[in-house]
Amino acid sequence: MTRYILRRLLQAIPLLFLISLILFIMLQNMGDPLATMGGRTMTRSEDRARLTRQLGLDKPIVIQYLYWLIGNDWTKIDLDGDGVAETPGIRKGVLRGDFGYSLVNRRPAMEVIAERLPNTLLLMLTAEIVIIAGSLLIGIYAALRQYSFVDNLVTALSFIGYSMPIFFVALGLMYIFSVNFKAWGLPYLPTVGMFDPRVGKSFWQVVWHMILPVITIAITSFAANSRYVRSTMLEAMGQDYIRTARSKGIPRRSVVFIHALKNASLPIITVVGLDLPFLLGGAVVTERIFAWPGMGRLFLDHVSRGDTPVVMGILMLIAVAVIIFQIITDIIYAWLDPRIRYT
Amino acid sequence: MTKRPQPQTPPSPQPPVGVSPLDELETPVLSLTQLAWRRFRRHKMAVAGVIILILLVAYCTIGALFIPEEYANYTDTGLRLQPPSSEHIFGTDTVGRDIFARTIYGGQISLLIGLTAMLVEIFIGVLVGAISGYFGGWIDSLLMRLTEVVLIIPQIFLLLVMAKFFGGSVPNLTIFGREFSGSVIVIVLIIGLTAWPYTARIVRAQFLSIKESEFILAARATGTSTLDIIFRHILPNSIAPIIVAATLGIANAITLEAYISFLGLGVRPPTATWGNMLEGAYNYIDQGIYWLWLFPGLLILLIVLSINFVGDGLRDALDPRSRAI
Numbered sequence: 001m002t003r004y005i006l007r008r009l010l011q012a013i014p015l016l017f018l019i020s021l022i023l024f025i026m027l028q029n030m031g032d033p034l035a036t037m038g039g040r041t042m043t044r045s046e047d048r049a050r051l052t053r054q055l056g057l058d059k060p061i062v063i064q065y066l067y068w069l070i071g072n073d074w075t076k077i078d079l080d081g082d083g084v085a086e087t088p089g090i091r092k093g094v095l096r097g098d099f100g101y102s103l104v105n106r107r108p109a110m111e112v113i114a115e116r117l118p119n120t121l122l123l124m125l126t127a128e129i130v131i132i133a134g135s136l137l138i139g140i141y142a143a144l145r146q147y148s149f150v151d152n153l154v155t156a157l158s159f160i161g162y163s164m165p166i167f168f169v170a171l172g173l174m175y176i177f178s179v180n181f182k183a184w185g186l187p188y189l190p191t192v193g194m195f196d197p198r199v200g201k202s203f204w205q206v207v208w209h210m211i212l213p214v215i216t217i218a219i220t221s222f223a224a225n226s227r228y229v230r231s232t233m234l235e236a237m238g239q240d241y242i243r244t245a246r247s248k249g250i251p252r253r254s255v256v257f258i259h260a261l262k263n264a265s266l267p268i269i270t271v272v273g274l275d276l277p278f279l280l281g282g283a284v285v286t287e288r289i290f291a292w293p294g295m296g297r298l299f300l301d302h303v304s305r306g307d308t309p310v311v312m313g314i315l316m317l318i319a320v321a322v323i324i325f326q327i328i329t330d331i332i333y334a335w336l337d338p339r340i341r342y343t
Numbered sequence: 344m345t346k347r348p349q350p351q352t353p354p355s356p357q358p359p360v361g362v363s364p365l366d367e368l369e370t371p372v373l374s375l376t377q378l379a380w381r382r383f384r385r386h387k388m389a390v391a392g393v394i395i396l397i398l399l400v401a402y403c404t405i406g407a408l409f410i411p412e413e414y415a416n417y418t419d420t421g422l423r424l425q426p427p428s429s430e431h432i433f434g435t436d437t438v439g440r441d442i443f444a445r446t447i448y449g450g451q452i453s454l455l456i457g458l459t460a461m462l463v464e465i466f467i468g469v470l471v472g473a474i475s476g477y478f479g480g481w482i483d484s485l486l487m488r489l490t491e492v493v494l495i496i497p498q499i500f501l502l503l504v505m506a507k508f509f510g511g512s513v514p515n516l517t518i519f520g521r522e523f524s525g526s527v528i529v530i531v532l533i534i535g536l537t538a539w540p541y542t543a544r545i546v547r548a549q550f551l552s553i554k555e556s557e558f559i560l561a562a563r564a565t566g567t568s569t570l571d572i573i574f575r576h577i578l579p580n581s582i583a584p585i586i587v588a589a590t591l592g593i594a595n596a597i598t599l600e601a602y603i604s605f606l607g608l609g610v611r612p613p614t615a616t617w618g619n620m621l622e623g624a625y626n627y628i629d630q631g632i633y634w635l636w637l638f639p640g641l642l643i644l645l646i647v648l649s650i651n652f653v654g655d656g657l658r659d660a661l662d663p664r665s666r667a668i
Contacts, residue, residue, distance in 0.1 A: 019492050026508045159388075163648040165598050167605050167621060168640040174628050183631065191629065284499050285602060289625050300606060303503055311504070315496060322495045 001334065005327060012323045019319050020094075020312070024065050027308045053078060055103070068100065068312065069093050094316070100309035104302060109309040113295065113317065119194065120287070120294035124279040126210060127217040132272060134222050136261075139229025144256065146234060154226065161223030170216045170289045177212065192291035213290045217279070228271055229264070236264040266337055273329030277321040382660040389656020392649035399646050403450035415444035416613040424627065427634050434634035437623070446638055449615035453597050453643070456531055456616065457650075460596035463535025465589050468542025473573055475543065476550025487547075490540040498537050499602060505533040506608040524614040530603060534596045542588050549581030583661035587654055594650035601643050617643045 052058050056067050056077065072089030092098035099109040142151040174191050181188035189212050190196065195205035236242065237260050245255045284296035291297070295314055302310040334340045373381070383389055422439035425431055433442035475486040493501070509529045553559065554577060562576050601618030603609035610616045617639040624636035 015488060015491060015495070018488070019495060022492065023496070023504065026504050159651060160644070160648060163594070163651050164644055165601050165605075165640070165647070167602070167625075168636070168644060171621075171625060171628060171636045171640065174625070175631075175633055179628060179631050191625075280497070284503070285605065288606060299500065300503070303507055306507075315500060315504075318497065318500065319495050322497075 001331075005331065008327050008330070012327075015323070016316070016319060020069070020316060021065060023312060023315050024068060024308075025061060027306075027311060028061055028064070067091060067093070068308075070095055071098060094312075099313040102302070102310045103307045104305050104310070109313045112310055113298065113313050116293060116295045116298045117317075119292065120280060120283055120296065122206075123210060123213055123217075123287075123292060123294060124276075124283060127214045127221075128272070128276060128279060130214055130218045131221045131225060134218060135225035135229050136268075138222065138226040140233055140256065140261070142226065143230045143233035143237065151230075154230075158223035158227050161219055162227075164220060166216060166220050166285050167289060169219050170212070170286060173212050173216055174289075194293055209290075213286050213292055216286055216290075217283070221275070225268075225271065229268055232264040232267050233260060236260040239263070266333065269332055269336070270329055273325055273332065277318060277325045280318050280321060379660040383656050386656035386659050388652045389659075392652030392656065395645060395649040396653065399450065399642070399649070400454065403447055403454060406447035407451065410444045410447060412448055414441065415448045415615060416440065424632055424635075426632075433638045436620070436635060437627070442620070442634060442638055445615040445620055446617065446642055449617045449620055449639065450642060450646075452527060452610065452614060452616045453600060453618065453646070456527060456534070456600045456610075457593040457597040457646075460531045460534035460538070460600070461589050461592040463531060464538040464592050464596070465542055465585065467535065468539035468588070469546050469578070469585065471539065472543040472546025473550055473578065476547035477554055477569075477573055477577065479551075483547075486543075490543055493537060493540045498599070501537045502533055502599060502603050503606065503608055505536065506530070506603055509533060524611050526609065526611045527614065527616075530600050530609055534599050538592060538595060538599075542585070542592070545584050545588055546581060549584060550577055553577045553580050586661060587658045590650060590654035590657055594647045594654070597643065597650075598647055 054077070056064055056072065059067070067089070068091075071091040071093030073092060075089055076085035077087050077089050078085040091100060097110075099113075101107065102109050102112050105112070138154055142154045145151050177189045178191045179188075190209050191212065194209050195201040196209075199205055237256075239260075242255060242260055245259045246252075250259075280295065283292075283294055284300060286292065287294045287296035288300060299311065299314050302314075417440060419435075419439035422431075422435050423437055425435040425439075427434040431441050431443065433446065436442055436445070471486050471490070475483045506529065509532065515525050559572060559576060562572050567576070597617075600609060600616060601621065604616055604618030605621050607622055610619050612619060620639040621636050624632075627635055
């Protein structure tokens with residue numbers, strides 16, 4: 001098992017290099033990062049040239065990637081453009097934990113991301129808990145009453161939910177629970193932000209603002225996940241050991257929740273484990289609509305301004321998260337099902 | 344191991360399950376297509392899906408005969424944000440364009456993007472999957488690593504980065520006397536370039552199992568060329584899951600286009616798509632303006648839903664053994 005984990009981690013390294021190289025090359029064409037740097041005042045052309053040299057934007061792409069990866073403090077850069085490299089570089093490179101400085105606000109990229117990450121995690125983990133609890137409930141209920149009215153209704157609704165674009169759900173929910181509830185004089189839910197600036201960032205404010213985004217994310221994921229729970233539960237319920245357990249006179253409740261669910265949970269764990277890091281990405285649209293100050297919105301804002309350090313930071317963070325979650329899922333899988341052996 | 348039936352071989356003489364005795368007498372021999380059609384027909388939702396799909400295509404094509412494109416792109420800021428009325432049955436948008444007319448022309452582009460992006464996706468996916476599955480070895484591990492690279496970054500992030508990368512680099516095109524924004528081609532390309540790994544994995548799995556069967560051995564023994572084995576023997580036998588993947592790929596491409604356009608990096612106005620009509624709709628939601636997003640959103644939902652139903656029916660009909668969830 002330890003060998004398996006080590007091998008997986010080692011395999012991940014070249015993969016991450018390849019991903020970072022491809023992304024880095026693609027990010028070079030994202031527009032002029034210097035254009036927005038001076039703010040309202042036009043940047044003087046000599047300043048521009050100096051900035052370009054300081055940021056290494058005049059170097060070929062391979063050198064830029066190298067600087068990003070291992071830094072440039074081992075070499076000197078030509079700051080004044082006279083052809084003689086004289087100023088020592090200060091960047092340490094990603095491999096030593098330095099993701100560079102954001103081109104938009106001149107702060108360390110990791111600091112900018114770290115500021116937003118908790119907000120995204122809060123939204124995503126809450127949504128994931130709602131999704132797991134909800135799809136287990138719906139899926140088990142539908143499986144126990146196969147082909148009943150409720151089961152068919154769930155099937156139909158899950159097809160609709162699965163086909164629904166997330167922004168459509170978001171806009172619909174906003175329209176009903178925020179706009180119309182306001183018009184009808186009912187307590188309405190807020191549509192933007194994380195808290196009301198007049199009240200301040202309190203626990204209940206955040207919870208109150210989180211309701212709509214969480215439901216939006218949950219609705220679109222319920223569909224596929226509850227179908228999945230249903231089919232694995234149906235399969236488990238048809239097994240011989242369930243019949244044995246029943247014939248021994250074990251109460252139905254414990255047969256369902258202990259005998260069947262435990263065995264049905266294996267594939268469910270796979271789906272959840274592989275889904276979890278992707279929720280980081282799924283938040284882009286939701287965060288944009290609800291103006292949630294998370295990583296997805298940070299990504300959108302900085303992609304449009306060609307801020308390579310921050311964008312690369314976010315993308316690599318997600319890539320690492322995806323790989324780690326894949327490995328964790330495999331480990332949990334082997335731990336739950338002793339029949340599975342990794343070599 | 345069960346051998347997959349070859350498409351051209353005569354079907355087994357025994358009647359398919361669930362056919363009434365009358366049918367059995369009248370149609371003693373059914374081709375594979377007929378068999379599939381029978382199974383498809385029994386899938387009620389899939390048939391409903393086909394009907395909705397035909398209606399939607401008719402909406403976009405026949406509707407265009409009555410309403411000229413100039414009208415769909417005609418802006419009149421004096422008429423902005425008009426609620427639905429008898430004159431503008433879906434209302435008008437933020438610059439006073441008629442939403443009804445725009446859903447017709449937007450639907451054409453959305454459908455076009457869905458179909459062509461699917462073709463790009465299937466082309467790359469089949470090529471990579473076939474090479475990888477047939478040859479195996481280092482070429483397989485190389486291609487599978489490449490697949491992983493694309494799969495690891497969530498598709499929406501990749502799409503946004505690629506939309507910026509290619510954005511503005513493709514000039515506008517004139518096809519069939521109509522001008523298409525170059526961004527349409529960009530969107531088609533980037534969706535195709537990011538969606539193929541799923542197809543590639545399906546095709547690879549098919550190739551891995553089929554290449555071991557006896558008829559491939561026979562083909563090889565008779566000196567059939569590798570290209571013929573891949574494209575004339577293995578590929579036709581793995582067509583069922585590819586068709587299903589292609590169908591679902593159209594729905595996926597339409598949704599993805601809507602996402603990118605919604606985020607403002609997709610197809611540029613005045614070319615309408617159901618996705619970019621929604622862009623910025625949330626800025627007006629507090630004023631109770633629902634018609635900006637409701638109609639294009641409903642159309643996206645309808646088309647994606649019906650394509651998903653058709654895909655599900657096709658899976659049951661063509662590939663009954665691989666029952667998905």
